[in-house]
Amino acid sequence: MIKTILFDVDGVMLSEERYFDASALTVWELLHSPLYLGLDSDVFTPSPKEAEIRRVRELVFANDEVLNFIKSRGINSNWDMVYLAVSYQIIRLCGRLKADLGQQVTDLLTGQINRAAIARLAEWAKTYAPDFTIEYAKFTTDFARGNAQKAEMLLYLNQIARERCGIVTNIFSRNSDLWKLCQETFQEWYLGDERVAASIGRETVQPGKKGFLHDEIPIVSPEEMIQLFRTLKEKGYTIGIGTGRPTIETHVPLEELKVLEWFDPNRVVTASHVLEAEEESPAHAPLSKPHPFSYVKGLLGLDTPNLDVLSYSLPIPNGDEVLVVGDSPADLLAARAMGCRFAATLTGLSGQAARSKFEEAKADYILDDVRDLLSILES
Incomplete structure (x- = not known):
């Protein structure tokens, strides 16, 4: 009984829709904003209209194909979803830069990826890979080759780094600086400028986010x-x-x-x-x-x-x-x-x-x- x-x-x-929207916007910011990687020519704004949110969600999660795949592998945390999506594209970019920068890329992928490392990577991308294209749907293709489930998916990023960059690393995990950066940036989007400091102990890096907390469905x-x-x-x-x-x-x-x-x-x-x-x-x-x-x-x-x-x-x-x-x-x-x-x-x-x-x-x-x-x- x-x-x-x-x-x-x-x-x-x-x-869950607003959580997934916030997840997509977080990935979009970290990859496209000039304050982070600044990749591609997509114009970033911290205050997108609803139509832009829908476009970003479709782009980042490949019409929810990536999102459904991550969920099917037992990942329930939006913070982990963001980390997986961002880390994967960073690995792809490093794979492109390895031929030109060699040991510098190896050092980046074997040390903590923090804000300073993101800034370095952004400069390298402008100089050596200005035409690098983010391909969101490739996430599913690469991860589908393995059987990683749940928290193992985060560790599987190390295997993808080895395959794409020829670099042996163990930096990709939930206990990393990059995971914390993804988590805090997600909180900025979900809580908005007014509430985020109470959650993460600092103001938004890129002000203008109104948050979704009062827009639940x-x-x-x-x-x-x-x-x-x-x-x-x-x-x-x-x-x-x-x-x-x-x-x-x-x-x-x-x-x-x-x-x-x-x-x-x-x-x-x-x-x-x-x-x-x-x-x-x-x-x-x-x-x-x-x-x-x-x-x-x-x-x-x-x-x-x-x-x-x-x-x-x-x-x-x-x-x-x-x-x-x-x-x-x-x-x-x-x-x-x-x-x-x-x-x-x-x-x-x-x-x-x-x-x-x-x-x-x-x-x-x-x-x-x-x-x-x-x-x-x-x-």
Whole structure:
């Protein structure tokens, strides 16, 4: 009998579209802005209109082909998505520059790629590869040659660097300066100039970003979500959240929709809590989904020390009493690792097309949307 229900946010309560838009804009800025690599002739602006956002999204993710591929390999973090896309194009550019610059490119790809390294690479590109063309769709082609899944995809960038540049390196990982640069730049786009300093400790590098935090799209009406969560509370279920969103990006929109108040505050686990745990125990990183940390923490409570969460025996006892509700393969993998039940919602990026994949993966339940949850609990 189910007693505790842990919900993902994106693809379950809120549309992922704005997160994917922010991801595409981050890649676009880092590759095209004169403050970063300044590649190609695409004109960058920090305040694009909706039509320009749509164009950038189609360009960067190759009509979502790249995005779907990354998601299918178990990557659930938008920060990781941005890092993969940017790093891949940097490797392609270095492959082009290697013949002219030799050891300088080797040094760049075997050291940390920080802002100074980005500036160096931008100057080299202007001098030695002014006609270099970013080919976003090639990402899928190169990664499809390997079988890397989840966090291994970030490490697979090292293999691609070896194949394309002939350089042996291990700099590509989640614990890199470039990953942090991608993460902070994404936060600039999503939170906007007004809120970003509270999240990353500095102002935007390129001001003019209004952010998407107040432009969220609920998947079902707020009234229907409120009714669902009120009913679950009245029936005695403990309900929590395990999301890849940072805390501010979870609390603000769900508070505005009057949804957050129905959840146990001690069981609302966000990417901010995951990052804290990774900093405390770097040997256990990465802890983002499909790692079950966020859901185990949601089950045990925020007041449970991270080391106790990490050492908690899996699969959990009485796994049939816990249900994870998510939209992605990463959520399903986390639930499987945890040893609990999983309900897939068909309101993520792939929509109804995801049904066959969840059937093949033997999800316990498949819901058209989160409103169908009551029907399976009552059956």
